[in-house]
Amino acid sequence: MxxxxxxxxxxxxxxxxxxxxxxxxxxxxxxxxxxxxxxxxxxxxxxxxxxxxxxxxxxxxxxxxxxxxxxxxxxxxxxxxxxxxxxxxTQGKSRVVIQNGKIMEDNLKKEHYSTDDLLESLRDRNIFKVADVEFAVLEPTGKLNVLPKRENRPITAKDLSLNLAPDREPQTVIMDGKPLLESLANISLNPTWLETELEKMNVSIENVFLGQVDSDGQLTVDLYDDTLAVPSPSQKPLLLATMKKCQADLELFALATNNEETKHLYQRNSEKLQNAIDHISPYLR
Incomplete structure (x- = not known):
């Protein structure tokens, strides 16, 4: 051979x-x-x-x-x-290299990690002052994990006491112009729903490079032709706007009538609808 x-x-x-x-x-x-x-x-x-x-x-x-x-x-x-x-x-241990804003020099020496290496790793995380770090640990893989001090962390919705809707993983339902039936089934949808949504956008499935459905059931698509504009999902804004219009109409009806019983009925339902809007607004934004 x-x-x-x-x-x-x-x-x-x-x-x-x-x-x-x-x-x-x-x-x-x-x-x-x-x-x-x-x-x-x-x-x-x-x-x-x-x-x-x-x-x-x-x-x-x-x-x-x-x-x-x-x-x-x-x-x-x-x-x-x-x-x-x-x-x-066999795998090594994690070592604390910064604690309460102070560098642990002995631990750096044990890991043969120079001050320049430490500062470079901090800059990779947009941290330029050691004093801004609450805690930093050097992993066995050489990666530096950093916990900034509370005043230097990004503000979250929890810090602002905001109620946000639960968010799940988006499902890819169209890839390379073909529907993915398994992904549709995972979110309890079917090809008929997909066709209806594409018709609303005036888009054929063959022209869709990638289509995804978010946790709110809204479809977003990316087309092969990047020059074509695709409208953004509008179901949630439209629903919120419709609810606000109905609430405003009930208030107008209450002002327009002279019948006290009817006026109270409009006002009571207007207040109920306003409460519903207040509760559902975080989920529709």
Whole structure:
């Protein structure tokens, strides 16, 4: 068999084996790898590269080497899940590097983390003063997690005592011009509803690159043709406007009538509708 065919066969077979080994090990993204996982990834890749190009080395040597470098990390992961001391030893521990706005110099030295590294990581999070940090911890992966002091954190709806509607994950119901029936079923909708919504927008499904339904049941679409304008969802604003108009009409009716009983009836229903508007307004904005 020619050498070039052997190289192709070795490369394909070892690549497939490496793919499954990596999948079984549950490898994380590169930025989340601990020391042991980083070393394992390098060695497995090196084994494949060496044995693909070295035809004098039997293929079973590569399989044995890869199996060893698969089974050891796999066992290490199993033991780490059950033993925290072992996990701390193999994966490392988190270290507090800033506490109450003060840098913990000893912990920085233990992790070989310079002051410049610390300041750079803080700037990545738009923090330019160490005194603005309440707490910062250096993770085993080298990532710095920071908790700013309360006065430096962004204001949330909870801080302002605002009641917001619950928000769920948007569902993608159209992709590449085709409806996704499973996604529609997940939100208790059907293709007929989808067709009706697209007709309101005067859009055909074949022209839709991506369509999503939010937690309020509103459909938004992105078209293949970026020059075409698509109207924004208007169901919620229209509903709120209609309710306000009805409430205003009831007040006008109450002012226009001379019958006391009818006037009280209009006023009472106007107040009920106003209460309903006050309760539902956060959900319709």
């Amino acid at each position: 020619p050498d070039w065919i052997q190289i192709i066969l070795r490369a394909l077979s070892l690549l497939v084996i490496l793919f499954f080994f990596t999948k079984w090990l549950g490898m994380k993204q590169l930025s989340h790898l601990n020391i042991f996982e980083y070393i394992t990834g390098i060695v497995l890749g090196g084994i494949v590269a060496i044995h693909v190009s070295t035809l004098e080395s039997p293929i079973h040597f590569a399989l044995i080497s890869m199996f060893i470098w698969f089974i050891i990390p796999y066992l290490v992961e199993l033991i780490s899940l059950k033993s925290k001391p072992f996990r701390d030893f």
